[in-house]
Amino acid sequence: MASRPGSPDYIIFYSVLALLGLGIVMVYSASAVSANVNFNDSYYFLKRQIIWAVLGLLAMIFTMNIDYHLWRKLAKPIILITIVLLILVLIPGMGKVVNGARRWLGSGSLYIQPSEVAKLSMVLFTAYYLANYQNKIQSFVKGVVPLLGMLAVIFGLILKEPDLGTALSIAGTVFVLLFIAGARVWHLGSLTAVGVVGIILAILAEPYRLKRLIAFNDPWADPLDTGYHIIQSLYAIGSGGIFGVGLGRSREKFLYLPEPHTDFIFSILGEELGLIGTTTILVLFFLFAWRGFKISMSASDVYGSVLASGITTMILVQALMNIAVVTASMPVTGIPLPFLSFGGSALIFTMAGVGILLNISKNVNS
Amino acid sequence: MASTSHVTIRKRLAVVLIIVILIMGALSCRLGYLQLYQSHWLSENAIDQRIRNIPVEARRGNIYDRKGQKLAVSISIESVYAIPAEIRDVETTAANLAAILDLDKNKLLDKLKKRQAFTWIARKVTTEQAEGVRKVDLAGIGLTEEGERYYPQDNVAAHVLGFTGLDSQGLDGVELTFDQYLRGNKGSIVIEYDAKGREIPYAVHRYLAPEVGNDVYLTLDIVIQQIVERELDKVMQETKAKGASIIAMDPYTGEILALANRPDYNPNHFAEYEPKNWRNAAISNAFEPGSTFKILTTTAALGEKIVSLNERFFDSGAIEVQGRTIHCWKHGGHGSETFKEVVENSCNTGFVTVGLRLGAENFYKYLHAFGLGETTGIDLPGEAKGIMIKESKVTPINLATMAMGQSIAVTPIQLIDAVCAVINGGEHIKPQIVREIKNKDGAMVKSFAKEGLGQVISNEVSVEVKEVLESVVANGTGKNAAIEGYRIGGKTGTAQKVGAGGYMPGKYIASFIGFAPADKPQIVFLVAIDEPEGIYYGGQIAAPVFKNVMQDVLPYIKN
Numbered sequence: 022m023a024s025r026p027g028s029p030d031y032i033i034f035y036s037v038l039a040l041l042g043l044g045i046v047m048v049y050s051a052s053a054v055s056a057n058v059n060f061n062d063s064y065y066f067l068k069r070q071i072i073w074a075v076l077g078l079l080a081m082i083f084t085m086n087i088d089y090h091l092w093r094k095l096a097k098p099i100i101l102i103t104i105v106l107l108i109l110v111l112i113p114g115m116g117k118v119v120n121g122a123r124r125w126l127g128s129g130s131l132y133i134q135p136s137e138v139a140k141l142s143m144v145l146f147t148a149y150y151l152a153n154y155q156n157k158i159q160s161f162v163k164g165v166v167p168l169l170g171m172l173a174v175i176f177g178l179i180l181k182e183p184d185l186g187t188a189l190s191i192a193g194t195v196f197v198l199l200f201i202a203g204a205r206v207w208h209l210g211s212l213t214a215v216g217v218v219g220i221i222l223a224i225l226a227e228p229y230r231l232k233r234l235i236a237f238n239d240p241w242a243d244p245l246d247t248g249y250h251i252i253q254s255l256y257a258i259g260s261g262g263i264f265g266v267g268l269g270r271s272r273e274k275f276l277y278l279p280e281p282h283t284d285f286i287f288s289i290l291g292e293e294l295g296l297i298g299t300t301t302i303l304v305l306f307f308l309f310a311w312r313g314f315k316i317s318m319s320a321s322d323v324y325g326s327v328l329a330s331g332i333t334t335m336i337l338v339q340a341l342m343n344i345a346v347v348t349a350s351m352p353v354t355g356i357p358l359p360f361l362s363f364g365g366s367a368l369i370f371t372m373a374g375v376g377i378l379l380n381i382s383k384n385v386n387s
Numbered sequence: 388m389a390s391t392s393h394v395t396i397r398k399r400l401a402v403v404l405i406i407v408i409l410i411m412g413a414l415s416c417r418l419g420y421l422q423l424y425q426s427h428w429l430s431e432n433a434i435d436q437r438i439r440n441i442p443v444e445a446r447r448g449n450i451y452d453r454k455g456q457k458l459a460v461s462i463s464i465e466s467v468y469a470i471p472a473e474i475r476d477v478e479t480t481a482a483n484l485a486a487i488l489d490l491d492k493n494k495l496l497d498k499l500k501k502r503q504a505f506t507w508i509a510r511k512v513t514t515e516q517a518e519g520v521r522k523v524d525l526a527g528i529g530l531t532e533e534g535e536r537y538y539p540q541d542n543v544a545a546h547v548l549g550f551t552g553l554d555s556q557g558l559d560g561v562e563l564t565f566d567q568y569l570r571g572n573k574g575s576i577v578i579e580y581d582a583k584g585r586e587i588p589y590a591v592h593r594y595l596a597p598e599v600g601n602d603v604y605l606t607l608d609i610v611i612q613q614i615v616e617r618e619l620d621k622v623m624q625e626t627k628a629k630g631a632s633i634i635a636m637d638p639y640t641g642e643i644l645a646l647a648n649r650p651d652y653n654p655n656h657f658a659e660y661e662p663k664n665w666r667n668a669a670i671s672n673a674f675e676p677g678s679t680f681k682i683l684t685t686t687a688a689l690g691e692k693i694v695s696l697n698e699r700f701f702d703s704g705a706i707e708v709q710g711r712t713i714h715c716w717k718h719g720g721h722g723s724e725t726f727k728e729v730v731e732n733s734c735n736t737g738f739v740t741v742g743l744r745l746g747a748e749n750f751y752k753y754l755h756a757f758g759l760g761e762t763t764g765i766d767l768p769g770e771a772k773g774i775m776i777k778e779s780k781v782t783p784i785n786l787a788t789m790a791m792g793q794s795i796a797v798t799p800i801q802l803i804d805a806v807c808a809v810i811n812g813g814e815h816i817k818p819q820i821v822r823e824i825k826n827k828d829g830a831m832v833k834s835f836a837k838e839g840l841g842q843v844i845s846n847e848v849s850v851e852v853k854e855v856l857e858s859v860v861a862n863g864t865g866k867n868a869a870i871e872g873y874r875i876g877g878k879t880g881t882a883q884k885v886g887a888g889g890y891m892p893g894k895y896i897a898s899f900i901g902f903a904p905a906d907k908p909q910i911v912f913l914v915a916i917d918e919p920e921g922i923y924y925g926g927q928i929a930a931p932v933f934k935n936v937m938q939d940v941l942p943y944i945k946n
Contacts, residue, residue, distance in 0.1 A: 155392050197403060200399055200402075200403070201396055201399045201400055201403060202392075202396065202399075203392055203395040203396065203399070255421060255425075255429055256429050256430070256432060256433035256436075257433070258418070258421050258422060258429070259421050259422060259425050259426050259428070259429025259430055259433070260426070260429060260430035260433050261422055261426070262422055262423070262426040262430070263422065263423065263426075272433065272434075272437060273433065275437075277433075277436070277437070291418070291421075291422065295422060296418060296419065296422040296423065299418045299422065300415065300418070303411055303414065303415055303418075306411070307407075307408070307411055310404065310407050310411075311404065314400050314403065314404050317396070317400055318396070318397045318400055323392055323393065323396070326393065326396050327396070330396075330400060330403070334403070337407060341407075341410050341411070341414065344414050345410075345414060348414065348417045348418060348421060350413070350414065350417050
């Protein structure tokens with residue numbers, strides 16, 4: 022099992038840089054109007070996104086140069102810290118409420134989302150767990166259940182904020198990792214069945230979720246309320262056509278589409294850059310997926326392999342969910358588009374994850 | 388056993404990658420569907436929710452007289468509108484506006500709360516009100532200039548000009564009949580709005596400039612019109628009549644040189660008058676013309692050569708037709724007289740004889756050729772076509788009374804138009820009210836040439852009738868119309884009005900039709916006075932009006 026240091030995977034590196042660059046441009050374009058309206062400064066979000074992107078790049082360079090085996094040792098303390106943060110954010114007075122969800126921790130201009138931390142730390146923890154207990158993976162009770170227990174804690178805490186999108190993306194990632202690491206297919210199949218029942222119950226329990234589901238099915242049934250976001254998103258994407266209306270020329274960003282620089286940035290991109298732009302984004306994410314899984318396949322050890330696919334999956338799950346939501350291919354769940362959506366802590370932790378992935382790629386089997 | 392699990396991991400990674408590719412493929416299809424197939428529909432809808440169309444009124448064209456005097460102009464006046472989505476504080480806005488514009492606050496509130504892109508608050512406000520609205524500077528409330536019609540000559544030619552409504556649409560007169568030329572084309576500002584109702588700064592999509600309306604040049608001559616108006620006022624005062632009308636026409640071109648009625652109205656404040664004042668009696672009211680109609684009987688008789696000017700008639704004062712006795716207006720009759728004298732004296736029995744001799748077929752041939760029984764087609768709204776007994780049903784007694792201008796109802800415009808044909812050499816022509824239409828640059832859009840409707844009589848007959856009518860003024864009933872130094876032709880008329888139960892006692896229409904110069908008339912006038920008090924003979928009250936008008940007009944048109 023000799024591993025020797027090599028060069029990082031440049032395709033991933035440049036794909037990520039391209040997504041990041043497009044993100045900065047689109048954040049500016051999408052947010053200029055609402056930034057001007059709300060903060061009297063068109064560059065409000067652009068300035069911050071540039072700072073976050075620089076910090077993200079630094080985080081990436083930092084983790085890229087740290088031997089990823091370090092994370093295996095730190096996995097348990099990190100997940101414990103994450104749980105503490107997730108509990109803290111739920112305490113009234115500690116967590117900051119934005120749009121009805123208590124997701125933010127911090128003060129002044131520095132805020133982080135513990136759920137963003139949780140995405141990465143859960144991947145680190147799962148990789149650690151699956152690598153350490155790979156011999157028990159075939160056993161449901163001894164192998165799968167303990168990991169699900171940890172997932173349940175994290176999932177429950179995040180759902181409490183509430184942030185269903187993030188919770189689902191974490192659950193999905195853990196599920197994929199269980200599959201990759203060799204869990205029995207029928208175990209996972211049963212879990213899926215339970216999950217589907219759970220989702221149905223969750224939907225029936227919260228009327229707003231049912232509304233969203235109906236809205237997804239026919240957004241024009243209630244265009245001013247539940248269907249509003251999705252209709253505006255479709256208007257934006259549809260207006261783009263093949264070549265788009267031109268960079269900076271989005272109309273939907275004129276307060277029709279709320280928060281156009283965060284969860285719905287892909288819609289604005291679709292409007293301004295058209296099918297060319299949206300396809301480019303899909304291609305970049307495909308390159309990322311392909312190289313990410315390639316690193317996973319050629320990682321020098323099981324830990325590296327699971328960790329690489331964990332990071333890749335984590336980012337992909339979010340990307341695919343986001344694009345599916347804004348194209349009305351699945352019900353609305355708030356989830357940002359990795360690399361592109363405005364969002365400080367999310368970007369830093371995603372970039373840190375990419376750094377780890379690149380570090381694994383430096384140590385692949387020859 | 389690292390290698391076995393590595394193999395499993397690779398296999399399963401391949402499965403995951405395939406699933407990812409499938410999902411991405413599905414999303415690509417979805418994007419293609421949205422951005423190619425549904426793109427048009429979605430973008431149309433997206434545009435619809437952002438676009439608001441604010442109409443920009445076109446300035447209405449002016450109306451001039453034949454010499455270019457302004458009779459109707461458009462001036463800009465301000466109107467207050469609201470774009471409800473832009474209003475920040477509906478309550479204060481409504482309160483403020485209600486105070487400035489003197490409106491009901493609650494109604495205003497309802498208006499402002501409605502979900503609509505654009506609504507009028509108050510149209511055509513005063514300068515002070517506009518200034519007040521400008522000062523409070525409320526968000527979502529704006530002022531825009533609208534055209535307000537202004538008639539600088541007030542009542543003058545009101546019945547020809549008509550008036551316009553709040554939206555500058557023509558409602559009566561030339562304003563109505565030539566509305567499509569005058570109104571121009573509305574422009575619009577298409578503005579894209581953001582979701583909060585604010586204008587998207589650089590996105591004014593289109594500005595469709597309004598097209599200024601065309602200018603209409605009437606056939607009226609304001610000088611003649613003013614003389615006519617003056618005389619109408621005078622005669623109304625003197626006779627205490629119910630109404631009066633004067634029409635002046637160029638007999639060779641059919642151009643109306645003046646047209647006025649009493650009662651009248653000021654088109655600047657038309658709404659303050661009773662609608663009956665708006666009525667253009669000269670073209671809308673049919674009346675039994677009485678003796679003025681004898682011009683047409685004379686023309687038909689001479690045209691058919693069933694009588695000559697020197698043929699002798701004997702008027703005993705009455706004549707019997709179908710067992711009914713028709714009296715001449717002169718007790719005891721006129722005795723022996725030539726046909727020329729019959730016309731001069733306006734002798735009823737003479738005309739009855741001529742009418743019966745003419746017969747229904749011949750008489751009707753001329754009546755139709757003169758355009759009676761049909762509207763003249765003048766470009767003014769509300770023209771009546773009069774009442775004429777059907778030729779198939781006409782009896783000798785009808786014929787006898789028609790010959791002297793009874794049992795037939797014509798409008799003043801029909802009558803003067805027929806007389807034009809008599810004196811212009813015999814050609815029936817359509818009366819014209821508009822000479823030309825020009826666009827704002829002065830280029831001709833449409834000009835109205837003389838419209839001939841056929842030859843009714845020969846020039847010789849025309850000359851003969853003119854001579855007779857000249858002697859009516861010189862020697863006969865039309866003496867009061869004579870003007871020293873001018874050759875005047877004309878005919879008086881006095882007709883009892885017909886009501887529901889037959890002729891109405893004491894209610895007459897006194898009239899006079901005259902022209903000058905008698906040999907080659909430049910202008911023909913019709914004067915009709917409806918229900919004068921006291922003296923009601925056309926020769927005594929209508930002929931002097933004609934004289935007064937003609938006295939001022941003749942020197943004017945000579946220049």
